[in-house]
Amino acid sequence: MTILTSSTVDTPVGAFTVLVDPDGAVRAAGFTTDTDPLLALVHPSLRAPVRALPDAGAATRAVADYLDGRLDALDAVPVRQHTGGxxxxxxxxxxxxxxxxxxxxxxxxxxxxxxxxxxxxxxxxxxxxxxxxxxxxxxxxxxxxxxxxxxxxxxxxxxxxxxxxxxxxx
The missing domain is CATH 1.10.10.10 (Winged helix-like DNA-binding domain superfamily/Winged helix DNA-binding domain)
Known part of the structure; x- marks a missing residue:
């Protein structure tokens, strides 16, 4: 069974949370600590149970690096969204x-x-x-x-x- 990892990073404008799949792709992210609204943004075919961890790997590090001034740090992090279009x-x-x-x-x-x-x-x-x-x-x-x-x-x-x-x- 697929499980999404949630991890939250403090930013100057509030908490930022990522939902990451087992392959390291971010399925949802936003300025909140509440995973329910983030999971609601994920297409039903990509939803899965969520477990919170302090570190979601490359995605968490990339967000921290972006905040520290490496603006290109997010570029290599894979994302997975379903659009139908x-x-x-x-x-x-x-x-x-x-x-x-x-x-x-x-x-x-x-x-x-x-x-x-x-x-x-x-x-x-x-x-x-x-x-x-x-x-x-x-x-x-x-x-x-x-x-x-x-x-x-x-x-x-x-x-x-x-x-x-x-x-x-x-």
Missing amino acids: EFRDRAWRTLREVKPGQPVTYTGFAELTGRPRAVRAAAAACAYNAVALLVPCHRVLRTDGSLGGYRWGLDVKKWLLGHERRLTTT
């Missing part, structure tokens, strides 16, 4: 290519996916992203440059963007 899969892969300190607009994000007219679908991919931070939907802004929405709160999104900007402009 080719565009959303492409959009999530594309989000992982958006560099820290270089946020894009929803329009720019749609263009990066190769479907410039799919702005609403690009926004939906952000909204349905279960793997916050590792699939960095926080790097997508409204056309006017304002923050827009973020499942974990605009204060968190603002801090993440500021953290990345500080480290990429020094």
Whole structure:
């Protein structure tokens, strides 16, 4: 039987929890200590019982490294989401290519996916992203440059963007 490991890391904007499968892929992540809302984000076909451990291996270390200033530390951590749609899969892969300190607009994000007219679908991919931070939907802004929405709160999104900007402009 598959069991997901949950591990929580303290951050300057609150606790951040990952749900990791036995292969080391992150199935859900977010700024919470409660695994129930995270598990609810996971597609039913990828859900499993959860056990809490202080360390979820590479995912936990990568989050700590990101917080310590190695912004590329999250890039190598595998993620596993089920979408049921080719565009959303492409959009999530594309989000992982958006560099820290270089946020894009929803329009720019749609263009990066190769479907410039799919702005609403690009926004939906952000909204349905279960793997916050590792699939960095926080790097997508409204056309006017304002923050827009973020499942974990605009204060968190603002801090993440500021953290990345500080480290990429020094």
